[in-house]
Amino acid sequence: xxxxxxxxxxxxxxxxxxxxxxxxxxxxxxxxxxxxxxxxxxxxxxxxxxxxxxxxxxxxxxxxxxxxxxxxxxxxxxxxxxxxxxxxxxxxxxxxxxxxxxxxxxxxxxxxxxx
Amino acid sequence: xxxxxxxxxxxxxxxxxxxxxxxxxxxxxxxxxxxxxxxxxxxxxxxxxxxxxxxxxxxxxxxxxxxxxxxxxxxxxxxxxxxxxxxxxxxxxxxxxxxxxxxxxxxxx
Numbered sequence: 001x002x003x004x005x006x007x008x009x010x011x012x013x014x015x016x017x018x019x020x021x022x023x024x025x026x027x028x029x030x031x032x033x034x035x036x037x038x039x040x041x042x043x044x045x046x047x048x049x050x051x052x053x054x055x056x057x058x059x060x061x062x063x064x065x066x067x068x069x070x071x072x073x074x075x076x077x078x079x080x081x082x083x084x085x086x087x088x089x090x091x092x093x094x095x096x097x098x099x100x101x102x103x104x105x106x107x108x109x110x111x112x113x114x115x
Numbered sequence: 116x117x118x119x120x121x122x123x124x125x126x127x128x129x130x131x132x133x134x135x136x137x138x139x140x141x142x143x144x145x146x147x148x149x150x151x152x153x154x155x156x157x158x159x160x161x162x163x164x165x166x167x168x169x170x171x172x173x174x175x176x177x178x179x180x181x182x183x184x185x186x187x188x189x190x191x192x193x194x195x196x197x198x199x200x201x202x203x204x205x206x207x208x209x210x211x212x213x214x215x216x217x218x219x220x221x222x223x224x
Contacts, residue, residue, distance in 0.1 A: 003158075004158075031210075033210070033211070035214075040124075040216070041216050041217075042119075042121075042201050042203075042214030042215050042216045042217050043159070043201075043212075043214045044214070045211040045212065045213070048210045048211065050210075055210055056209070056210045056211055058211060090159065103149070103161045103164065104161070104212065105160075105161075106158045106159040106160065107158060108158050109158075
């Protein structure tokens with residue numbers, strides 16, 4: 001069974017640039033959720049994709065966008081990067097969108113630094 | 116607003132001592148509570164969930180709706196329990212988890 005994989009592991013960008021982070025879901029999972037974890041904080045929900053559609057969104061501006069592909073892998077795109085976007089970005093997959101019966105399985109994250 | 120509070124950033128105990136990591140939540144509906152753990156250089160992983168009512172690695176947690184708490188307990192801490200622990204709230208079987216800010220547990224020999 002292949003776990004959740006994320007790439008790249010680390011990334012440095014300049015304010016105003018755009019970034020794309022990638023995630024491969026665990027085998028058999030059709031749902032991907034993205035979380036942002038700032039230093040010293042718990043993960044904060046960005047959005048979830050279920051069967052290629054955005055299924056829910058947290059309190060993040062539209063410059064945070066995503067995609068899910070037919071193989072259930074996913075991308076997180078952030079435009080017009082700001083210094084406060086510096087964080088660990090976590091991808092998590094699950095069997096279904098409702099998490100009551102389908103716990104999240106997390107990747108190792110991508111550490112984004114914006115200078 | 117829905118919120119999860121973990122009041123302790125760091126909890127340090129000696130091996131063999133009892134451990135209680137505190138978690139309080141704010142939500143008026145039917146919550147589901149989870150504990151996630153992150154060991155050094157490993158990914159965040161599910162430790163236990165309240166609906167399972169099971170003990171994992173000697174840890175238990177009971178949902179107390181009256182006190183809106185879901186404290187994590189272990190009677191005898193082991194060095195390998197040292198990790199970052201996050202309490203998380205799921206609202207009405209929805210799609211997003213609300214995490215607390217985490218407690219670092221350090222078990223000293």
